[in-house]
Amino acid sequence: MSSSTENAEALAGLIAGRFPDARGRFGPFGGRYVPETLIPALDRLEEGVREHLHAPSFQQELGAELSSWVGRPTALTFAGRLSARWGAKVWLKREDLAHTGAHKINNALGQALLARRLGARRIVAETGAGQHGVASAAACARLGLPCTVYMGAVDMERQAPNVGRMRLLGATVIPVTGGDATLRAAIDEALRDWVSDPLETYYLLGSAVGPHPYPYLVRELQAIIGREARAQIREKTGELPDAVIACVGGGSNSIGMFHAFVPDGGVEIIGVEAGGKGAALGDNAATISYGRPGVLHGTYSLLLQDAHGQVQETQSVSAGLDYSGVGPEHAFLAHIGRVRYESAGDQEALDAVRALCESEGILPALESAHALAGAKRWAERHPGGTVVVCLSGRGDKDMPTLQQTLLKGDQ
Amino acid sequence: MSAHESISAAIRAANARGEPALVAYLTAGFPSRERFLEDLRQVAEGADVVEIGVPFSDPMADGVTIQRSSRVALSQGVSLGWILGELERMTPRPKAPLLLMSYLNPLLAFGAERLAAAAGRAGVAGFIVPDLPFDEGEPMREVFAPPGLALVRMVTPVTQPERLRRICADSQGFVYAVTMTGTTGKSVAVPKEVTQYLDAVRAMSPVPVCAGFGIRGREQLERLRGHVDGVVIGSALVELLEQGADPTAWLHSLRTAAR
Numbered sequence: 001m002s003s004s005t006e007n008a009e010a011l012a013g014l015i016a017g018r019f020p021d022a023r024g025r026f027g028p029f030g031g032r033y034v035p036e037t038l039i040p041a042l043d044r045l046e047e048g049v050r051e052h053l054h055a056p057s058f059q060q061e062l063g064a065e066l067s068s069w070v071g072r073p074t075a076l077t078f079a080g081r082l083s084a085r086w087g088a089k090v091w092l093k094r095e096d097l098a099h100t101g102a103h104k105i106n107n108a109l110g111q112a113l114l115a116r117r118l119g120a121r122r123i124v125a126e127t128g129a130g131q132h133g134v135a136s137a138a139a140c141a142r143l144g145l146p147c148t149v150y151m152g153a154v155d156m157e158r159q160a161p162n163v164g165r166m167r168l169l170g171a172t173v174i175p176v177t178g179g180d181a182t183l184r185a186a187i188d189e190a191l192r193d194w195v196s197d198p199l200e201t202y203y204l205l206g207s208a209v210g211p212h213p214y215p216y217l218v219r220e221l222q223a224i225i226g227r228e229a230r231a232q233i234r235e236k237t238g239e240l241p242d243a244v245i246a247c248v249g250g251g252s253n254s255i256g257m258f259h260a261f262v263p264d265g266g267v268e269i270i271g272v273e274a275g276g277k278g279a280a281l282g283d284n285a286a287t288i289s290y291g292r293p294g295v296l297h298g299t300y301s302l303l304l305q306d307a308h309g310q311v312q313e314t315q316s317v318s319a320g321l322d323y324s325g326v327g328p329e330h331a332f333l334a335h336i337g338r339v340r341y342e343s344a345g346d347q348e349a350l351d352a353v354r355a356l357c358e359s360e361g362i363l364p365a366l367e368s369a370h371a372l373a374g375a376k377r378w379a380e381r382h383p384g385g386t387v388v389v390c391l392s393g394r395g396d397k398d399m400p401t402l403q404q405t406l407l408k409g410d411q
Numbered sequence: 412m413s414a415h416e417s418i419s420a421a422i423r424a425a426n427a428r429g430e431p432a433l434v435a436y437l438t439a440g441f442p443s444r445e446r447f448l449e450d451l452r453q454v455a456e457g458a459d460v461v462e463i464g465v466p467f468s469d470p471m472a473d474g475v476t477i478q479r480s481s482r483v484a485l486s487q488g489v490s491l492g493w494i495l496g497e498l499e500r501m502t503p504r505p506k507a508p509l510l511l512m513s514y515l516n517p518l519l520a521f522g523a524e525r526l527a528a529a530a531g532r533a534g535v536a537g538f539i540v541p542d543l544p545f546d547e548g549e550p551m552r553e554v555f556a557p558p559g560l561a562l563v564r565m566v567t568p569v570t571q572p573e574r575l576r577r578i579c580a581d582s583q584g585f586v587y588a589v590t591m592t593g594t595t596g597k598s599v600a601v602p603k604e605v606t607q608y609l610d611a612v613r614a615m616s617p618v619p620v621c622a623g624f625g626i627r628g629r630e631q632l633e634r635l636r637g638h639v640d641g642v643v644i645g646s647a648l649v650e651l652l653e654q655g656a657d658p659t660a661w662l663h664s665l666r667t668a669a670r
Contacts, residue, residue: 023546033515033542035472037567037592039574178478184469191471196593198569295515295542296469308490309520311468 007336015263019332024212027335029328032211034191034298041198046213048118053110053220058117062110069142070099070109072224076232076388081359088379089386091241092362093229095253095393100135102365102393103225103253104206108135110221111204112143120202122146126190128155128183128249129320129367130162131393132206137171147171150189152182155319162397180313183250183323187297207250208327211298215255215327222256229388230260237386243268243378246390247370248341249285249321251330253392262338271330272374274316275343281306285314286343287326288334301328317346317401318366320393344373350405352376353395365393366401413559414536418460418508418584422619422641425459430670431632432459432641433662434585434621435648436512438480439463439497440489442653447494448501450652455505457662459641460585462539463498465491465513472541474596476646480653491517491526498533508536510563510584515543523554530560537561537584545578552581563587568608579616585641586616589624596646599625601634609638629668 010027013019019026032042052058066072074097079090095103108125115123123145127133133149140147149166153175156163166173179185187210194203208218226244233241244261246254248271261267276284284290287302294303296311304312304324316322333339344352352372356364364372368391375389395402412420425432435458440447455461466481466489473481491513498509511530518526518540530538537560543551545564552562561584566575569592579586588609590599599605613620622635623643635642644665651661 031547032544033547034544035541035567036544036565036578037472037569037589039544039546040569040571178482179469188469188471192474192594195472198592294519297471298542303516305516305520307520308492309467309517310485310490311516 010336011338014332020212020216026329026332029299029301029331029335030212030215031300032298033295033300034211035195037195038198041194042211042213044118048114049213049217052114052117053217058113062113065109065113066106066224070105071097073228074098076229076236078236079360082355085355085359086376086379087383090375090379091233091386091388092391093225093257093388094391095225096362096364096368096391100131100138101396102131102135103222103256104132104135105138106224106256107206107218107221107252108132108139108204111217112136112139112145115202115204116143116145118202120145121200122148123202123204124148124150124190124193125204125206126150126183126186127206128152128186128322129318129365130155130159130166130397131320133166133171133173134162134169136204136206137166137169141170148193149173150176150186150193152180152186153177154181155183155186158401159319159397160400182319184311191297207252208255208329209250209297209299209325215299215329218252219255219259219329222252223259225253225256225390226258226260229257233388240264240267241388242382242385243270243387245270245272245371245374245378245387247321247367247392248273248288248326248330249323249367250325251327253390255327255329257390258333258339269339270374270378271339271341272370273341273343274318274321274370275345275348276315277346282312283315284343285316285322285324287324288330288341289343291326296325299325299328301331302326317349317405318370320365320367321370342374344370348373353402354406362391363395364391365395366398368392414508415559415561415583418510418536418561419618421459421508422585422621426640430666431636431639432619432621433666434458434460434462434623434641434643435662436462436464436643436645437652438466438477438484438649439494440466440484440487441480441649442483444487444489448497450658452505454648454658454662455507457659458507460510461505461507462510462512462643463494465494465511465517467514467517470514472594474594474646476596476649480649491521495529495533498535504534509534510537510539510561511535512539512541515540518551523551527554527558527560531558535560537563539563539565539587541565545574545581565589566612568592568605575612576615579612582616582618585619585621586612587643588612588620588622588639590622591625593624595624597625598627599631601631606634606638609635613639629665632665632668
């Protein structure tokens, strides 16, 4: 483990914008571990990001679409009855109110706009819970770009409503039966598609994972969540919150939520991973809690793997968190101790779904319910404190799973 | 002669006979773990260099055949440690130099320095790591260089000229010239652009150039003749082993076609 001086220096570097560095690294994590065929495509993307992402004309175009089509800024809602129940002041950053029902649209729209500027002829994307697939399909329809989405066969079954939505939005959805038939296999297959046509295909990666510059690009596009939330909570309460909490699968809503708060030393930042059924390898998707460093999908980060370096299958009631890796910036934030990562199990997440439905009239996504479970624990430790939770998405897509869990035995 | 020089020498020896070298790939432990050393012996009999595939859970550069062979091998408990142990106890060792082809993560999990030592004991001459591009390769290279192990680099039709030059200058044993953008196993047409690209790679490479990805039989070998120093035969050979056919005879038949 690194010393506290080194950690403080690393944190100062992160706040000063020195990460990712020129080699696409956050300290030891990140980089570009891809077949040589993809290097020119990544070089072009990196150049495109540098040229366009922060250019006024791009930001203006993105900002206008975020406002008029996505519906930003999303609300910050005080959860009064839930606060009374849990004993701390709970605020919800309502990404569930964004168009298509989750934070994924912030990234999908931004990257689709970038792809169009880079002259891409078609878009490929992967999806786990289906939210990124739906967001990509919607953004591509809006911009008139053909879209192909790879989705694990297991996920297609448990997220059936989203498959129909993608098809209605004009995307081609291709089932992936190889590997574990979930998000990991879908990324493998999307990468294979991209390798076959690296010059004209744009790979619209949905989380803060993958080779550089994706972790950076996705963070920049999702950072609007934390920027809005930080301004909103200060406007409503006059001060910063005591804690900020988000769920972590690959880690896009969480990195987006955390980024603006990283420099605020007084704000505790907590990421909640999917604890699944328990601590054993294969029973959860809690990569930071239980993983070791390794390379998957183009990046050096933490990874759920066996002693031989084989990537392990994961287990979670929530398809969107069901991923064996995690974004390299999260591995870095854990490494330097700025963010604390814990995990919440399936049952805790389901209990949180019920609590939010009953107390606030909001059905959260199973992914977001993990963040709520973390908030409940935090409230027990900090009665009267203020916490902002990223409610990353709505739970309508989870009805097939909820029918078999919370609603089992009803009717 | 160091391990990496033995690879170039084997390729040049085939060239001296008027043939492109045959670099033959098999996935370790596929179709069966028990037959691995026997399959390896037969493949090595017909080849100039052998690539032994270390199975990985996420083979993103591979097509359906090697995805399948990797999955089956893993389900039979094949690991890098097992492969190195089998090679260490193999007698007599094949004449053809042996390379390990592995994605990076199993190598990292084994530990780079431990790997360099174990590779020496197992008679492995070098490594091909498809998800370790040139820019990230330095730490591995530093470990492999002292014992003379090769790190074979890959170039592709979309690699830019300046980068191509640097990769060729750095590659040891041979340069692995990927014939197309795509994954392994699909038949490649070998149009004129591909032979022109291979000619360009060959013109700037100090080590032999072997073409791979999508080379399945005589037809492509005939098209590639004169443009490469060797060819890598992967998925087609894996399928042949899966069917229980004789790999030595098939490789010999390719050799006569290429002559």
